Amino acid sequence: MKGTENIKVGISIGDINGIGCEIILKTFKDPRMLDFCTPVIFASAKTISFQRKQLGIQMNYNGVEKASQAVNGKINIVNVWKEVPKVEFGKETEEGGKYALLSLEAAVQALIKKEIDVLVTAPINKHNIQSDKFKFPGHTDFLAKELKGEALMFMVTDELKVGLFTDHVPVKDVSEHLTPELVKNKIDKVYESLKRDFRIARPKIAVLGLNPHSGDNGVIGQEDDKVLRPVISEAFNKGKLVYGPYAADSFFGSENYKKFDAVLATYHDQGLIPFKTLSFGQGVNFTAGLNAVRTSPDHGTAFEIAGKNEADHHSFKEAVFTGISIFRNRKEHEEISANPLKKHSLKVETKKNS
Template identity: 65%
Template structure:
C-alpha cells in the first residue's frame, strides 16, 4: 500500500528574543509529532542548536540549505541565514526583528511555491519588525498581500470560533471602517471557511452589535440600525443562517455562543477578550480566506518570561494540529467540489461533534 504523503509544515521562527523558539522546540521534543507532519523551521540551525541546549530539549535538528533537502522523520531547519545573531531575551531589538521577517518571507515564498504545505508562525514583536522594507502591523496584513484571497482573523478552538469585522484598527476608527460591503465580505468568508475548512455543512453564525446593547434601537449610535441590521438581513435573504446583532456584553456569559458555529465580533477586543478568557491558552489564530493555510498561537512574544524556560507550548501545538486538520479538510472539500460523484458527501456535523480544529 502506498504511504500517505506527510504534510510539510513550515514554521517561521518569530522574534528570537521572545518565547517563539522555546515553544517550537518544546512542541517537537515530542517525537510523535513527526508521525503527523514533516516540520521545516525557517531560521538558522546554529542558533536553534544553541537554544535547544538552553531549553534542555532533547531533539535532533537536520540543517538544510534548500527545500529539496527536506527529509521526512526529521526536524528540518532551513538556514535562512548563517551569520551569528546576538540574542537578548526580553528586549525589543530591530535587528532581531529583521531576522524574524527574513524567516517569515522565506517561509511565505516556500508556501507560495508549494515547497511546504502549510505555515505556522511563531510570535513577532510588532514594533521591532517595522522597517523601510516591512511596513505591516503584523503577519495577517503581510500574508494578505502575498497570498490570494481576502484575509480574516479567525480565532478558533474545538468549541469556539470568533471572526472579526475589523482587526488591528484603532477603536476611534472602527465604526467608520465597518461598511455593508465589509460586513458581507467577512461573513461570507466565515461561512465558506466553516464549510471548506471545518466540514460544517450548514453553518450557524452569530453577529455581535457594534455599539453597547446593539445601539438600543438607535439611542446609542446609529450604526447597528442603519448599517449592521440591514446587511445581516440581506445575507439571511441569500440563504445563510446568520443571526443578530446580539448585545456583546451578555452574549458569552450567558453561554449563547454554544448554539453557534462561529461568532462575528465588530472589533478586536470585543472578540478576543472573551475568546482568550474561555480558551485558556488553547486557542489558535487562523488566517481564513486565503488560498493557503496559516495558523499561529494565540499569544505574543511574552518578553517578560523569555529565556526562562517557563513558556507553555500548548497553543503552538494546537496551532500545528489545526493547520494539519484544516489542510486535510480543505483538500477533501475541494476534491468533492471538483468530483462530486467520487465520494459520498460528508454528513452535516452538529455543534457537539465538529471536526477538531
C-alpha cells in the first residue's frame, strides 16, 4: 500500500477573488503537513506568489508543468496558465470564474489519469463559473459527469455524517425528485460508502422525513408514507440497518443522530443547517459514489473577508486529512476484498441499536 507520505493530494484553487488560495497556503505553510501527503496545487507559480505576498505568508514551493512531475516532500504547483490573472478580492468577476474552472479542469484530468490520488477543491462561486464547459449547480454534478459516476453529497466529521437525497434542487421541486428509485439509490450509496470509505462494518442509517412530523400519517403530505417508508422497509428487510422516516424538527436537537453512523436528509437545508450548526469549521464535504476521492471545506468563497488574512483554514485542513483517510481506507477495503482472510482487521464501529 502507498505510504501516507507519497499520497498526492491535488488541489484546485477555487475563485481567485475568494479565500481559496488563503486557506490552501495557511494549511501548507505548516511543514508537518508534508509528512502526511504531497500537495499538488493547480494554478501557476505567479498566481500563488501574488497571493502569498498579499497575505504575508512565507513558504517555498516547487513549480512543475504537470502533476506527474510533483516531488515528494515539497509543495508542488502545476503551471496551468502562464499569464497573471487580475485579482480583485471580494468581487465576483468573469476572471474569477475563468481561472477557477481552469484549475478545476486540470485537477480533475490529473485525477482521471491517476497523477494524483485525492482531489481537494477550494470554493468556487457558482454564478461566475458558469460557461459552455460548466453548466452545473456546483462541484458535485460536474464531478459526476467527468468521473462518470453517481455522486452523493456527503457532509462528514468524525461524529456526524449527513447525506442528501437531493442537493442543489429548489425546495418547490424536491418532492418531484424524491422517487423510490432515487431513495433506494442514495441509501445504497451511503451504506457502501460507510463500509468502504469509513470502514464501518455494519452501518446504521437514519432517514429524515420530508414533511413536518413525517407527514403525520398522511395528514401533512403523502411522500413519507408512499415513497420513504416502503423503501426503508425494503432495505431493512434485506439486512441493512436503515430506520425512519424521523421527524426532522427534533432529530438533531434531541441528539438522536448520535445513535446512527449517518443521516440521510431529503433536501439541502434540512441536512446542512444542522450539520453546519453542529460542526461549522470542522466539517468536510465528501463526494461519495465516485471511483476517485474528492473532498472540500464546508464553506464558500467568503468574499466578505477575502484578502484580509482573516480566513479560518481548519475546514480545508480537515478536508485534506479526510481525503487521505478515505484513500487509505479504500485501499485497505480492496485488499480485504481480494484476500478475505484479512477481514478480521475491519473495525466494527456500528453504534448501538437503540
